[in-house]
Amino acid sequence: MKNQYLTNASNWLEQVDYSANSCPSTLTCGKDPGAGYGKAIYGDLAVVMPSAYSLVLNRNVRHHETISKDGAWIRYVEGSRKDLKDRQYFWGSAAIAQQFHVLLHEDKAKKAELSLEGILADLAIIDVPDGCRLVMSLSTHNADKWEVEIERRVKGKHTFEHKHPLTRELVTKTVEIDVAAVYPEGFGSIAYCLFGDNSLTLDSSDLAISLDIGSSTCIITCFDGGGGVIDRHLIEGGTGELYAMIAEQMDNRSDHVSLLTTDRKHDPFLINKGVVDGGFRYGQNSIIGQDFQQEYDRCLEMWWMPRLGKLASFLASGNYLDRTSGLVAWGGGAMLPSLSDRLVDLGFTVLNQPQFINAQGLKLLTEVFNA
Structure with missing residues (x-):
């Protein structure tokens, strides 16, 4: 920042x-x-x-x-x-x-x-x-x-x-x-990316691709060096859908830690908190506390691959990749453990504190x- x-x-x-x-x-x-x-x-x-x-x-x-x-x-x-x-x-x-x-x-x-x-x-x-x-x-x-x-x-x-x-x-x-x-x-994210501290060096005719991974959507945008939006594609189902998938898998666990937890529905909000905290721990007490690292890894793969496919289709449909001077990612989802590494491997720059870019x-x- x-x-x-x-x-x-x-x-x-x-x-x-x-x-x-x-x-x-x-x-x-x-x-x-x-x-x-x-x-x-x-x-x-x-x-x-x-x-x-x-x-x-x-x-x-x-x-x-x-x-x-x-x-x-x-x-x-x-x-x-x-x-x-x-x-x-x-x-x-x-x-x-x-x-x-x-x-x-x-x-x-x-x-x-x-x-x-x-x-x-x-x-x-x-x-x-x-x-x-x-x-x-x-x-x-x-x-x-x-x-x-x-x-x-x-x-x-x-x-x-x-x-x-x-x-x-x-x-x-x-x-x-x-x-x-x-x-x-x-619009704010593009402005900050071009003219703020995390600036892209683009001529007015150059193109860049952004991936905004939010709670309810993932938005792919192609924009030029002047900030003009060339093309945009919205994918329904952001990280909230990922956390709901993890919650459902945890609901189906057979290793209940207590008789008090039988038939309990797991809260995606608490799963989100466990991911953000970095410990993959559900809940804060010994009765409901569970590690969900395995569910996270499994669900992340199922959630991410369809979105990666849509990203590839978007780039191919406009032949954007050949003309793109930069790939950037922002939004809170860009910080997800292991997903941020995958984005970097694909050639994306994950901006610093990406949830605040907009x-x-x-x-x-x-x-x-x-x-």
Whole structure:
């Protein structure tokens, strides 16, 4: 990364300290809502959280306010979004913990409809100062349909309440958000790849191929040195499908570690966590804890090979490979153990911290807007 961003995944409390002592009054931002995980850059802070939402229906319930490095409770107090006045909700891992929740990858329209809710959760996690102004660019899977609506939902002044990460007291703050632009999904990644720190050296007529491996889709794009998209192919079924395959295989295991685990359905979210942590360990206690390295290796092969075939077909259909000056991969799936090595063997450059590439590019486009 061009800057060494503090991330909530590994530097959460350092983020909170930065916000309290060093955060500027105006933040330049890029927000990639993501189907499985939302990613964002706020100034020098990077946030990644599960894209999950749960509305608080029973407002008489007390002591449900929570905050962690990847989930939070939020109450919208007042502001430009009159329709949200006094609404309470959970986001991220805090939402997944609720019995009734929405996973945004199951309904892509929610990525646009809940765009502000996700941003406010980010701001709670990093404990952005009261009175902060944000200028941001966002992306959407369907810019023609959602561009105007996303801007309407996000921009303006918003007063919200959340639990402080350190004091655990409830705090109320007001932020002002200006929307620089709403771009098609992946546009930020191309911009950062060409003009950011991870730049490709391309003439305007040169071609490059990108592979964006996300939670719900894999997107192959052919673009030129000026950032123009020549061709694009979307493959349904991203890493979320891989984790579901692993969960199903674990469901069929006969080596139950306890009578308590009989007929239990394994959670793809916990499998994802085990992969990201690098230990291939399901669960965090001795009752359900299981190693799933074998299932991962087996399912990765079954999941990847059809996508590799479609990638090869895409390259052949346009005779792109002969004219391509670079192959790049980004998205959270590009970091998967052993898959990243396979991509390198195929000639791809896997960009540094690939899950943040689109958000970084969107921030770069915001900087251009400000200039």
